[in-house]
Amino acid sequence: MLGCALVTPGFVRAQDDNAPPRELEERTSQDLDKLQPLLDAKNWDAALALIQGIRSRVEAKSYDMAIASDVEAKLYLQKGELSKAIAPWEQALQLGDAYKFFDQNSQQERVYYLAQLCYQEATESKSPAQQKQNFAKAIKYLERWLAQSKKPPFDPARAEAQMFFANVLYQQGVLNPDKPDMELVKRAGEQIERALRTAVRPKEGSFLILLAVAQQNNDWVKLGEILELLVKQYPGKKDYWSQLVGVYGTLAAQEKDPDKAREYNTRAITAMERAQALGFMKTPKDYYSLFGMYFNVGQFGRATEILHAGLRDGSIEQDLKNWELLASSYQQVDKPFAAIEALMEGTKKFPKSGQLDYSAATIYYSLNKPNEAYKHIKDALVKGNLDKPGGAYGFLAYVAWELGKLEEALAAADKALTFPDAQKDTQLPRLKNAIQDALREREAATKNVAAR
Known part of the structure; x- marks a missing residue:
């Protein structure tokens, strides 16, 4: 140094x-x-x-x-x-x-060296009181150096000193992270902006100080602007890309205007795809986030493509809930049979779980295909490992009743009522009564036929 x-x-x-x-x-x-x-x-x-x-x-x-x-x-x-x-x-x-x-020049050198030494003492000290004292001394020396410097505004040494000054102001300002000195943070921002205006080739550290100041001010719009500059200047640094995507995501979440929120989500998508073109942000979590962003902006078709491709090639985590989400995404674009195909594809990944078969059964039922629904709900119950087994048996009871399989429907209703998740279903006892009534009517009708 x-x-x-x-x-x-x-x-x-x-x-x-x-x-x-x-x-x-x-x-x-x-x-x-x-x-x-x-x-x-x-x-x-x-x-x-x-x-x-x-x-x-x-x-x-x-x-x-x-x-x-x-x-x-x-x-x-x-x-x-x-x-x-x-x-x-x-x-x-x-x-x-x-x-x-x-002479003046040698005194200026001493002042600058002292600013550096005091700053280093502050950063290496473990005592908050000593840190505060040394940061304050460094600030005093830098204020003097800048005030007495005869270097022109565009001189690199002056720009360097302003950047150093901004850094010291910021470090002193956030010395107590629970109660930052926002006046010092503000001064740090003013100094770094002044330095950036005069620097021919600003250093990366200058933008990082500006980034930190914007973060302290919770100025997410400014954070986005700075990160856009950083990814343009340093496209090979992956952390800036992930931060940029995160900032746009936060802005979208905070925005109450739907059109503006959509704009920020779109920026997040664009930033992530730019990063991926450079080989960054390609983890399963990143691809899942990209799917979610497309889903949030209503681009269900593209969202579904990303999720399905990711589940197939492993770029999105093989999670049973993700296969269910894929089916839901296909339903969003009015492709129920594609949803069923996706669920069946998922059953090959999770052969011991009946959850995906259960979801397929409910889709078939919504398409007025009770026979197919019956087959898949039976498969689901044989495999087991269901999130809500009581609900699954209750669904079987409905489908079997509709198909006229009354004994099986009654047995399924009785079984459903043994599970806590189905005991809150107020319709199930009524269904059971209806099944019992149907059985009695059928028995009576059989007796009448026999009597003739």
Whole structure:
């Protein structure tokens, strides 16, 4: 993150006669002459000991202290002890501000380095109080850098600083996720938009900050706009595609205007199919979601094609409920026989379950084909493993009664009433009574015939 040369500024006479002279004491100069061999040997500990010796004896407000503090900070950077560089660099910066020991450019460099160091301290700290303090310091240094920078608006370094500033503002703003500081989040958004307007080639991280800000604001429309930019700029990153589809799905769910909801669902479909053309979003869950989106926009034909193809080739999970849903989808497009064929195809996948046979029986019954309905409900009961066995036996009772199979109908009604799911059916006891009445009438008629 940081890089700076271990150099010391040359002597320039101070403009203020009351300020400490901007020149090194002779002893300090002699000690600094011993520094270079240590740097060449990368003997950072010995170099630090030398510099700390200088700091221990010179005046607190002297030019020597400013130089020694600056060099000490850079030595800590070389050692990788970044947190220890902050205090000596802050001292060098303060002395430079107070007595003009350093030129504007070098002071700007210190300010930016300090912003980076404080930001890193904040992100690595486990203490919320320390995080807050270091984020605040980083913000202060970046505000100063931007205010004093003479770089033009389109300069890459300025754009980079604005993006960094936006990131720090955002991180500070969401430090407490349960109670984000929306004013800081807003400022982060303003900074990143300013940076994006001036950047020739914006970095991906800039859009991610903008994305995070929009998320905090629950601005789903903005999220969609940003993600559209990201998938255009980085089409090979699958996560952006799934996020884009999710955002359009959320917008559709939130929208009260049916036409607008349909528009967002259509965008979600388009985004998913664009992703699939690139090889992404091809899991069974994704294909099932695509089916659902087509279903939601009323494109039942296309929805059915996707679901049936997926169940056949395995791109949609082999779940019994999915086969039932496929049959329902065919019925939506007025293809009841295709629905029955799909259910029969599904029985090959689930041979031990009678649920699909039961569904086929109900479709046949709705088509006024009681004989076919009777055959399939019998198959369903033989296989078993039904969601509502009582309902299945009750249905058999109705069909058998209609076909004149009264003994079987009565037995089925009695069996149905032993299951909890059928005991709430108020029509079943009436059916049983009707069957019993029919049996008595038939018996009486038989006796009358016999008597003649």
